[in-house]
Amino acid sequence: MPKYMEKLIIAGAWLSGLLLMAAVGAILTFLLVQGAQALRWELIFGTTPILEALTLQREVFQGLFPAIVGTLLLVLLAVALALPVGLAAGIYLAEYSRGRWKGLFSLFCDILAGIPSILVGLFGFSLAIMLHKYLAAAIYPCLLISALSLSFLVLPYFIRTTQVALENVTPEIRRTALALGASKLQNIVHILIPQALPGITSGAILGIGRCAEDTAVIMLTGVVAMAGIPHSLLAKYEALPFFIYYISSQYSDRQELEMGYGASILLLAVCLSLFLLALLVKRRFAGPLLYRL
Amino acid sequence: MKKCFLRLQVALPLCLLALFAFAPLARSGGLDAFRNDKGEINVSGGTAHIPVMKEAAKRIMTANREVRVTIAGGGSGVGIKQVGEGLVDIGNSGRAPTEQEIRQYSLHVFQWAIDGVGVVVNKGNPVKSLKKEELKKIFSGEINNWKTLGGQDRPINIYNRDEASGTREVFWEKGLEKGNISLKANVVVSNGAMKSAVANDLYAIGYVSVGHIDESIAPVALEGVLPTIGNVKSGAHKISRGLYSNTKGKPQGLTGKFIDYLFTGEGQKIVTDHGFIAVK
Amino acid sequence: MSSGKRVDRIIEQGFFLAALWSVLVAVLIFLFMLVLGLPLLRSGQIFSALTRPWLPQAGLFGVYPMIVGTLAIVFLSLYWAFPLSLGVAALVSVIHPRGFGRFLKKIVLLMTAIPTVVYGFVGVFLLVPLVQKIFSPQGGMSIFTASLMLALLICPTMILIFTDSFESVPRSYHEAVDALGGSPVQKLCYVLLPCARQGLVAGLVLGMARAMGDTLIALMLAGNAVAVPGSFFASARTLTAHIALVTAADFDSMEFRTIFVCGLLLYVFTSALIVCTRHWGGEKGARF
Numbered sequence: 001m002p003k004y005m006e007k008l009i010i011a012g013a014w015l016s017g018l019l020l021m022a023a024v025g026a027i028l029t030f031l032l033v034q035g036a037q038a039l040r041w042e043l044i045f046g047t048t049p050i051l052e053a054l055t056l057q058r059e060v061f062q063g064l065f066p067a068i069v070g071t072l073l074l075v076l077l078a079v080a081l082a083l084p085v086g087l088a089a090g091i092y093l094a095e096y097s098r099g100r101w102k103g104l105f106s107l108f109c110d111i112l113a114g115i116p117s118i119l120v121g122l123f124g125f126s127l128a129i130m131l132h133k134y135l136a137a138a139i140y141p142c143l144l145i146s147a148l149s150l151s152f153l154v155l156p157y158f159i160r161t162t163q164v165a166l167e168n169v170t171p172e173i174r175r176t177a178l179a180l181g182a183s184k185l186q187n188i189v190h191i192l193i194p195q196a197l198p199g200i201t202s203g204a205i206l207g208i209g210r211c212a213e214d215t216a217v218i219m220l221t222g223v224v225a226m227a228g229i230p231h232s233l234l235a236k237y238e239a240l241p242f243f244i245y246y247i248s249s250q251y252s253d254r255q256e257l258e259m260g261y262g263a264s265i266l267l268l269a270v271c272l273s274l275f276l277l278a279l280l281v282k283r284r285f286a287g288p289l290l291y292r293l
Numbered sequence: 294m295k296k297c298f299l300r301l302q303v304a305l306p307l308c309l310l311a312l313f314a315f316a317p318l319a320r321s322g323g324l325d326a327f328r329n330d331k332g333e334i335n336v337s338g339g340t341a342h343i344p345v346m347k348e349a350a351k352r353i354m355t356a357n358r359e360v361r362v363t364i365a366g367g368g369s370g371v372g373i374k375q376v377g378e379g380l381v382d383i384g385n386s387g388r389a390p391t392e393q394e395i396r397q398y399s400l401h402v403f404q405w406a407i408d409g410v411g412v413v414v415n416k417g418n419p420v421k422s423l424k425k426e427e428l429k430k431i432f433s434g435e436i437n438n439w440k441t442l443g444g445q446d447r448p449i450n451i452y453n454r455d456e457a458s459g460t461r462e463v464f465w466e467k468g469l470e471k472g473n474i475s476l477k478a479n480v481v482v483s484n485g486a487m488k489s490a491v492a493n494d495l496y497a498i499g500y501v502s503v504g505h506i507d508e509s510i511a512p513v514a515l516e517g518v519l520p521t522i523g524n525v526k527s528g529a530h531k532i533s534r535g536l537y538s539n540t541k542g543k544p545q546g547l548t549g550k551f552i553d554y555l556f557t558g559e560g561q562k563i564v565t566d567h568g569f570i571a572v573k
Numbered sequence: 574m575s576s577g578k579r580v581d582r583i584i585e586q587g588f589f590l591a592a593l594w595s596v597l598v599a600v601l602i603f604l605f606m607l608v609l610g611l612p613l614l615r616s617g618q619i620f621s622a623l624t625r626p627w628l629p630q631a632g633l634f635g636v637y638p639m640i641v642g643t644l645a646i647v648f649l650s651l652y653w654a655f656p657l658s659l660g661v662a663a664l665v666s667v668i669h670p671r672g673f674g675r676f677l678k679k680i681v682l683l684m685t686a687i688p689t690v691v692y693g694f695v696g697v698f699l700l701v702p703l704v705q706k707i708f709s710p711q712g713g714m715s716i717f718t719a720s721l722m723l724a725l726l727i728c729p730t731m732i733l734i735f736t737d738s739f740e741s742v743p744r745s746y747h748e749a750v751d752a753l754g755g756s757p758v759q760k761l762c763y764v765l766l767p768c769a770r771q772g773l774v775a776g777l778v779l780g781m782a783r784a785m786g787d788t789l790i791a792l793m794l795a796g797n798a799v800a801v802p803g804s805f806f807a808s809a810r811t812l813t814a815h816i817a818l819v820t821a822a823d824f825d826s827m828e829f830r831t832i833f834v835c836g837l838l839l840y841v842f843t844s845a846l847i848v849c850t851r852h853w854g855g856e857k858g859a860r861f
Contacts, residue, residue: 006756006758006759009758009761010668010757010758012656012660013661013663013664013668014660014664014668015660016657016658016659016660016661016663016664017660017661017664017665017673017677019657020657020661020677020681020728021677021680024680024684024687024725026699027687027691027692027695027699027725030695030698030699031691031695034698085591085594085595086591087591088587088590088591088592089588089591089594089595091588092588092589092591092592095588096585096588104596105592105595107848107851108595108596108600109595109596109599110850110851111599111844111847111848112595112598112599113847114782114786114843114844114846114847115602115786115840115844116785116786116788116813116843117786117788118786118788118813118816118839119606119786119816119836120602121820122606122816122820122832122833122836123601123602123605123606125820126605126609127605152598152602155594155595156595159592159595183578183581184581185581185584185585209686212688213688213689213690215688215689215690215789216788216789216817219817220817220820241688241690244690244691244694245690245789245793248694248697248698249697249793264690264691264694264695267691268687268688268691271686271687271688272683272686275682275683275685275686276683279682
């Protein structure tokens with residue numbers, strides 16, 4: 001290969017790297033520069049005193065607090081619905097299934113992971129309408145339906161990370177308890193899961209991040225422009241990513257636009273922190289546990 | 294005998310006077326109606342209505358913490374459909390529901406404001422006045438460059454609303470006289486979105502609720518008439534419409550009180566504060 | 574002991590049911606799309622649904638323009654993303670594996686955490702005016718703009734899969750090239766690329782699936798016009814954005830039924846792509 005071609009390829013690779021960094025840098029800088037002045041307590045609590053807002057004594061109107069609470073509740077609910085099922089399914093895939101069945105389950109898990117989020121939202125919406133018509137008129141797109149749909153979206157994440165974490169446990173550890181007479185289930189519960197816990201936890205945290213940032217699913221299943229703090233599971237609610245989407249297309253003044261920037265920085269900070277936390281959990285706790293035995 | 298009669302003659306008118314004197318106070322204290330209530334009102338539909346809905350909701354929720362109002366957009370079509378299916382309590386629309394819709398969903402229609410739809414362009418656009426024929430040709434795509442109208446030599450970017458929009462329906466019927474709208478037009482989903490889009494695009498043209506027009510965009514005079522709320526009131530600006538709230542069946546309880554609130558002095562003041570014309 | 578065994582058995586059945594649930598959900602979503610779109614399919618209008626334009630007032634409910642829009646945006650974003658990802662992967666794995674390469678890989682990892690809506694938001698306020706000024710006055714909200722942001726979205730996924738593929742080439746091959754005095758570029762072109770070929774295809778296909786399934790960037794940046802786009806600087810609507818726009822509007826009419834046809838199309842395409850990814854990338858290939 002002629003020397004100049006080599007140089008060209010190296011230059012191309014460097015260009016790609018720098019271009020990527022420039023793009024990411026541009027996005028972050030733009031957000032920070034435009035949104036820096038929005039980062040005050042008023043961004044979250046508007047004109048309501050902080051203590052009264054936190055103790056739910058007064059509603060917050062011009063602030064992100066309802067959206068933040070909505071996102072929090074949504075994520076907690078979705079993860080609570082999806083994590084146990086994901087954990088159990090991951091255990092099944094890693095420990096019990098073999099051969100063709102394993103391939104089949106794995107395939108469907110991947111297909112579920114690949115379904116566009118808008119389709120999951122559409123499914124949730126149609127489900128809600130069906131339940132509304134045929135089951136109970138009180139059901140319509142709401143917090144519960146959104147959380148349910150989000151749990152479908154994030155289920156494959158939990159299944160996959162549990163499965164991979166369990167499969168990564170070394171054979172020696174796997175066989176020790178069995179050799180000592182423990183049953184398969186005892187082995188799983190007392191030895192394998194604790195060993196795989198860093199991986200499972202980090203996967204759970206990533207799943208939480210995925211729920212927090214999703215917009216397409218909640219757009220169709222119950223999030224609205226203004227709702228305050230949701231009082232029940234069957235209520236409409238606000239959410240941070242939807243607020244960002246909504247403001248981007250219809251801000252009525254400079255202040256609302258600034259709130260949009262502030263919200264973007266907030267959401268970005270939350271997602272990045274969750275990601276770093278997941279990374280930390282995986283590295284810090286995997287290390288000592290592996291060395292202990 | 295005579296004394297009693299005299300007393301009655303004085304007392305009765307005095308009582309009636311008192312009743313009428315205090316009646317407006319009882320009417321305008323709209324928020325008091327919500328005092329001991331508890332519950333939720335779900336509102337969705339027309340995007341032009343949202344600022345008024347938000348303000349009304351804010352006042353009601355501040356007055357009584359047990360009452361919650363949720364507000365969603367979606368457009369007039371969505372509002373009518375959702376209230377008809379029982380998914381929300383109040384469905385707003387920027388066009389009057391059709392006979393079929395009223396029959397199908399047993400709608401009760403309440404008009405609490407008068408609004409108009411006006412053509413808008415970016416502030417930096419020199420073209421500020423159009424004839425009706427020119428407007429129709431622009432939106433159908435026949436005229437596709439600003440220089441034909443005396444502006445810069447740049448293509449015209451048309452912004453249109455989604456299918457559910459009442460604003461679009463009114464504009465298409467009264468402004469374009471049911472003319473074609475080019476398929477290549479960008480589609481935005483609310484009045485607010487239309488405003489942002491036009492404000493951020495030098496070569497844009499769009500249409501928006503008159504009450505929403507502010508300094509960020511420039512209104513375009515149609516046949517010499519600017520789309521101001523004064524012109525809508527006087528009838529000079531022909532593209533006018535009402536802002537409606539619809540309920541399925543007769544509005545009950547909290548929903549009824551919310552609708553009543555919109556018609557009180559306070560409610561109508563919110564309407565005028567946001568650039569619309571009050572009906573009372 | 575036997576009751577303990579029975580409890581064990583029940584718990585194990587529970588694990589099985591949980592795994593079955595994920596299969597059930599995937600199948601259920603497909604069935605919903607099929608059943609709810611059935612009136613359209615049954616009335617024989619499937620062909621017109623796929624090839625006609627979208628003009629609800631004229632009674633035409635075809636999604637052809639949206640199919641073209643989706644294909645255009647996906648193709649263009651891959652056009653930007655594939656060389657970029659390949660270049661970065663080469664930089665990270667081969668050309669400068671220590672120092673800058675490691676730093677860049679960390680940045681790429683962090684990029685996977687950026688929410689899609691933030692990409693869209695920045696796109697609306699930074700990219701759209703920029704494109705309008707530099708490239709085309711009409712192309713502010715267009716396929717071009719959306720594809721740029723979409724490329725940025727799918728790059729991290731592709732880069733990570735590419736670097737994984739490069740790194741899974743056996744150490745002995747690396748050492749063989751080094752022993753023969755080959756330069757990093759020669760190693761890349763003559764050994765790594767051919768060996769990691771399957772992984773590269775898997776990454777490409779997965780990137781395609783992600784680009785096809787994304788809603789927000791297309792919704793916020795591509796303009797959403799209903800016409801078949803005439804150029805890359807024209808406004809267009811993707812299948813995903815169409816679903817988002819119409820679902821908000823109506824549910825029960827023929828209009829709404831076509832949404833499920835869109836959904837079916839998307840489901841079938843992305844699932845097919847996922848199956849291909851698994852085939853070429855092995856089990857590890859189908860990363861999110």
